[in-house]
Amino acid sequence: MSRDTNPNVTLGETAAMREGDLELERTLPDPLVAVRDRLVEAFGNVAEGDADGLEVLADRRELTVVTGPERLIELLAFCRDDPALQCELLSDLSGVHWLGGTHEASAQATTGWPTYTEQRTGRIEVNYLLTSISHGHRFRVRVNLDDEAPRLPTATGVYSVADFLEREVYDFFGVVFADHPNLQRILMPEDWEGHPHRKDYPLGGVEVEYKGATIPPPDERDY
């Protein structure tokens, strides 16, 4: 997330005030604290020196644990079966693509912040949203993947609902889920080229003319 690299957010007086708010947002409600402790107890914590442990993020009172692809299925199965977690539902499975390379973040027009550049390696984050009906908690399991040849084991063995959801992530982001029973495009036509929700995939569109003036397509507008 750009919060840590964006100088406009991390520096300055406003930012210091905002940090106070963030502190509040980063506190978790009690049920999620218990979930976090249980997960860390079973899988370890990167911050505490376990190399293959979980990275724990808390933001806006939501819990996210980041794991590697190797331990993903083990973690999901644990979340489903452990009596203290008991996540009956895999509510959502989705991807977010963060484009690699150098980016000029120009928020000048909208925020008045100075333009700054950001260096990133391209990644696709895949988010598994787990819900426990019995305990009433909800949290996210995230895997970060390289966007060159993203590959993950399938979760269909743990939750059947992953069948459709993984097909959608494959269709939109090109993440290959190994051993998926029927990994093919789901919303785009079978012979479609490219994965539309990657950030390097253009939106497309044409200029619109109105009373002599033209409006560029949405992905070419300055604002």
Next chain:
Amino acid sequence: MSSDQHSDQPPESGAPWGEEESVTEPTSAVATHEGGDAPARRAEPEYTLVGGDWEELPDAVEDDLMVLNMGPQHPSTHGVLRMRLTLDGETVVDNEPIIGYLHTGIEKNVEFRPWVPGVTFVTRMDYLSPLFNELGYCLAVEKLLGVTDEVPERAQIIRVIMTELNRISSHMVWLATGGMELGSTTAMIFGFRERETVLDLFEQVTGLRMNHAYIRPGGVSQDVPEDFVERANTVVTEIPNRLQEFEDLLTENPIWIERLKGVGVLTAEQCLDLGVTGPPLRSAGIPYDVRVTDPYCGIETYDFDVITGEDGDAYARYLLRIEEARQSVRIIEQALERLQRTEGPVMLQDQKIAWPAQLALGPDGIGNAQEYISKIMGQSMESLIHHFKLVTEGFTVPAGQVYVPVESPRGELGYHVTSNGTNKPYRVKVRDPSFIHVGALPTATRGLLIADVIVAVASFDPVMGGVDR
């Protein structure tokens, strides 16, 4: 007339036949040439079938199974849904739903517009519950902004009223289309008639019957009209009677029971494994309702029951939806009463976020109030600049990621919104219940007869606009 035309153009010595011969002759000559002394044979016309699915047919023939395409243009598949049914006689052995016919790239489009216009996109996803889509999106944006608690009380009440009205109208359409798919045109007429009363209310409040873009980040676009409470009360008092009409028509109806009982059964365990929520899950006995587990807009302060069933079949879902509509009526009655007691704004007081909402009826439909226009055009340059910046560029949202669910008529409708700190959403992922439910169809329809597949699909009430987005 036609006889004249026929007599004007008599076939000249069997012209069609002659033409065909002249075409086939060279072909047969080639065949003779290649085949050596093989007898010259009149070439059979060659038919080429297009559509990749047929190539997989030989296997099916071997096992005495038949593959049947149902849809996408089929009057009873509840939308442009295509199901590839593998049949043994008339029994469904396998069912593969094929979707994407209504895919319009809404999620991608939203990424290229400021935050507020996103509402006009998401409202077009699940077109039978547009207000739930708007609400889910707006709640997610508000959570990212950190202003959830600052949304005015009156706006929250209006949101509850509008969404619960929407739940009733959606369930009415479900009864109408579901009934029509079984051949009950009376249910269809009844359902659409009741929905009409609710849509009239929507039209009065938002200006549109569907795709309202009424709920905005920070509140709602405008306050309800003066006579709204009165009109809404009329509708709400009438609806229970109309629901009773449905019950009189269908609940004890032997044909209705025969067609619905024991069809499309999903047990509680299957529902959870397949991610099924909403009425199908509750009809299997699990009282999971987002309004209770993750309450929004103060809905936890209203008095209502979460209805559950036992059998988990189409009939249980029918009973459950009727009862849910009654519960919605209960909520609306309480909310209307509160609305009369609550005064105040319907939009956030932070002018850096609140969309200019001084709307009024103008000569060309709805627009900004005359008073407001003369202020920004004639008196205050600063107001004009502010208005212009807010409308074209919008506001920025701090970086982060949230997931906000709402209980739509079909189940848990979740908005997973990512912001990278600019004035446009970085990614908006919608967890649409219809999409998940279509994924559960193979399990729910296996072993049924073809005619029952229609009932089973209808009982999940998938809306293809939401499935394909």
